[in-house]
Amino acid sequence: MLNTQSLPSLAARGISAPGYARGGPVGVVHLGLGAFHRAHQALVFDALLRRGNARWGVLGVAMRSTALADALAAQDGLYAVQVANAAGVHWQLSGALWQTCVAAREPSQVVRALAAPSTRWVTLTVTEKGYGPALAGLLVQGLAARQAVGLGGLTLASCDNLAHNGRKLQALCIEAALAQSPALAHWIAATCAFPNSMVDRIVPAATAERLAAAAQALGVADQAALGTEAFWEWVIERRFVDADDADTLAAVGVTVVDDVGPFEEAKLRLLNGSHTAMACIGAVAGLPVISECIAQPAIHQFIHGLMTVEVGPQLSRPDWARYRDALLARFANPELRHRVHQIATDSSQKIPQRWTPSVLGALRTGQPVERLAFAAAAWMRYLRGSDEQGQGYAIHDPMAEQLQAQALALAHAGDAAATVQALGTLSAIWGEALPQEARWLARITHWLDQITQLGMLAALAQLNTHLTPTLETP
Incomplete structure (x- = not known):
């Protein structure tokens, strides 16, 4: 020893x-x-x-x-x-x-x-x-x-x-x-x-x-x-x-x-926000660790676009683009074996810090929220507690019982709009303003429906194809 x-x-x-x-x-x-x-x-x-x-x-x-x-x-x-x-x-x-x-x-x-x-x-x-x-x-x-x-x-x-x-x-x-x-x-x-x-x-x-x-x-x-x-x-x-x-x-x-704020904000929204998105996507797609997620071209393109178009431009960290590139390299490190289910733990407490500010900021300035809406839809699909191969998994979250019950009941009804209305309007997660944003809720509904019909990675590929012309690298 x-x-x-x-x-x-x-x-x-x-x-x-x-x-x-x-x-x-x-x-x-x-x-x-x-x-x-x-x-x-x-x-x-x-x-x-x-x-x-x-x-x-x-x-x-x-x-x-x-x-x-x-x-x-x-x-x-x-x-x-x-x-x-x-x-x-x-x-x-x-x-x-x-x-x-x-x-x-x-x-x-x-x-x-x-x-x-x-x-x-x-x-x-x-x-x-x-x-x-x-x-x-x-x-x-x-x-x-x-x-x-x-x-x-x-x-x-x-x-x-x-x-x-x-x-x-x-x-x-x-x-x-x-x-x-x-x-x-x-x-x-x-x-x-x-x-x-x-x-x-x-x-x-x-x-x-x-x-x-x-x-x-x-x-x-x-x-x-x-x-x-x-x-x-x-x-x-x-x-x-x-x-x-x-x-x-x-x-x-x-x-x-003198001010940690710009670094704190960049870490929460770029690293942690991307991690939570990949955790939900990977859990549903049956990809067990982050390095396997980012190795999928569709997920790599999605995460790069999420950081570049929808999150990064809102940040005040001066070197956020360099930090983004470092993150992509870090996510790909095969030695880390960072499990998606570990990252997805307590997501109801993480989303208010990791996604919600970016969504609100983008909506205020008329910027895209399509990738953030897809991430929200992936989370709602993740809450059903089983991947696309039928393998079940536990939801570890203070709100797990409530969230999973709603996700499963509405999934069985095949109603994406009702699922989004139930899960996308919880003020404990999304705050008071986002549940009132019809445009935001409509985009989550669209992508949850596509994930359910096509499967996670196929829906993600469809999103990437739709958004490729908007992807610009600072």
Whole structure:
């Protein structure tokens, strides 16, 4: 098993061990000990530690699940990451996780860590749906303990796919603190920093094949091994308790800016929006992973057109066309094996951020929405819970029971218009304005009808043929 004792044997295999002392007081408490954090922020902290900055050791907190936290504890927090791009594949070892625990099992340990003098930062990847009273209560309890012993505030950086995530986290914490003590709320507002941030790296869920590849590469078993791509971005607002953190982070590749908004918006609408569209299309067509989706000429043409014509021109990120091209290359990476059903999870909570703003923006300016309407139709077809080969799959979504019941009942009736009227007017997903847009609903109805009659890829080919003359590359 991979652990501290196995480190000397890794050098012979070309894998460099962390060259720094591990296990001292942690500087970062991370909430949400999943694959994304371990292949993204934890590697940034590992790079800082390798540069001799010992203040960035991490306590990784799983919110509920015990299996991963315990597996990492058995490995002394060590795990390997397989990084793949067009140039090849290599493995790197992360040593930034010095401790792990589970918030639901060991809440007092989390509070003690938040209140520890060595702690400087809190980072969070708890998913979009995790920003609620339980999270706020845990954070405020730790911050109250800091205030009680006279310590300063923390930098709390949300790394979830939420627009204005820092501000939302700040509002959540202050609201919870106000219910406890106005003085505590004032202290949090005055001493803590809540920077907005945008993170970008594709990290598929771990698989048995990945674990087997890790064992072969390392010569020991690694139950927490991951795979990811070479590309990564962390764009963070210049808003820290310690102003020197800006230069420290920039030195290892983090982009520190005054306004994260343009990068945040581009990531949500270009990367995440395209991902959700491909996930629905691929799930229905029986294509299991994103690289197989984008390898289909019809899907590649569709996604390129979606980003180029309907989404990109609305963005204020100055290099959005370069970012689009990088995304197309990243989607095609066959090593990632990013499963469409993983991406389609919680789609009712993702669509309001990933598609709805683009649709509204295009409608306001008279721009095309045909590809976005097709994506919406693909989602409605996906909700039926079976692909075009008759293979069933589960819908993992907070609204799954309601959405699937409506999709199936109306599909059996063969009424695309009724399906769109039921699913396309849900204000929780589409907001208040879009359900009133007859043009938008009509185009979804058209494409849902075509998908049902022709099949997903044939309908997509028809759309591409219809729209080819409008496709222009900036």
